[in-house]
Amino acid sequence: MAMEVSEFLHTPFYCEENVYLLCKKLCANGTADADGSDLFVVFISNEKKQIPLWHQKASKRADGITLWDYHVVCIQRKKDGDSPCLVxxxxxxxxxxxxxxPYVSETIRPSFQLFSEFQRYFRIVHAPIFIRYFASDRRHxxxxxxxxxxxxxxYEPIVAEDNNVHNLNEYIEMRAADVATNVGADLINAVSTEKLGAVIDENQLEEFFSQIS
Known part of the structure; x- marks a missing residue:
């Protein structure tokens, strides 16, 4: 399953566009379902726009810690149920x-005690919805x-199917009040139907992906 990062287009500091293109490529080359239904786009941020993540290539430190304003990754949940989720x-x-x-324990380090302003929230958006509706004219x-x-x-900026030219800010904005109280059917339904998915905290991330079928 291992693939080379160099196989994917990567522009530093444009992680949202990188993930958009990554999802499309995984669908096109057969690594993911053709419609992207086994892929989820995950935005990581918080109210202060300060989220520490470890093992980031942009870091100058040995432990790779970087304080991003936001970050975006793709998580794949195979439908067979037996394969591990992949980040x-x-x-x-x-x-x-x-x-x-291991990604959660190494990159997010939930056991590491952080000040409250560094708590990280995760907006999970189903990739088929994200690919249709995400737009960025790069004004940020x-x-x-x-x-x-x-x-x-x-390449040209990404325009949504509904002709929206910029909605990145809607995906990045996350407040404590947005966080789901529990991981259940309502949350899973929101992720599979809502344009902006749903927001959870770092303690719910693995639980969410263990529950989707």
């Missing part, structure tokens, strides 16, 4: 892809003078 994180130094359980990567903070991808 596709193009910015991680861990194996690519990584099984979910320009400074007040209109200059690029980081060089944009060379």
């Amino acid at each position: 596709w994180d193009l910015d991680s130094s861990l194996p690519f892809p990584s099984p979910l359980t 990567m320009k400074d007040s003078a209109g200059n690029w903070v980081a060089e944009p991808p060379t």
Whole structure:
């Protein structure tokens, strides 16, 4: 199953677009279901836009810790139920892809006591819905003078099926009040039907993926 990160288009600091293209490629090359129904796009952020993640290639530290404003990965849940869930994180130094359980313990480190402002929330969006509705004109990567903070991808910006040109902010915005109280049928239904999926906390991540069939 191991694939090379170099097989996927990757533009630094544009993780949402990288994951969008990754999902499409996994569907096209047969690694995922053709309709992407076994893929989930996961946005990680919080109210303060400060989320620590370990083993990130962008880090200058030995432990790879980076304080992102947000991050995006793809999690694959095979329908056979026997295969481990896999995390596709193009910015991680861990194996690519990584099984979910070791990825969580190494990258998110839930056992590591964090100050409340660094608590991480996870917006889970079903990939078929994300591919249809996500849009970004990259305005978030320009400074007040209109200059690029980081060089944009060379391909055209992503426009949604409904012709929306920018809704990235809707995916990134997460508050404590948005977090689901429990992982159950309502949450799973929201992820499979809602444009913006549903928000959980780091203690619910593995539970959620253990419950979807």
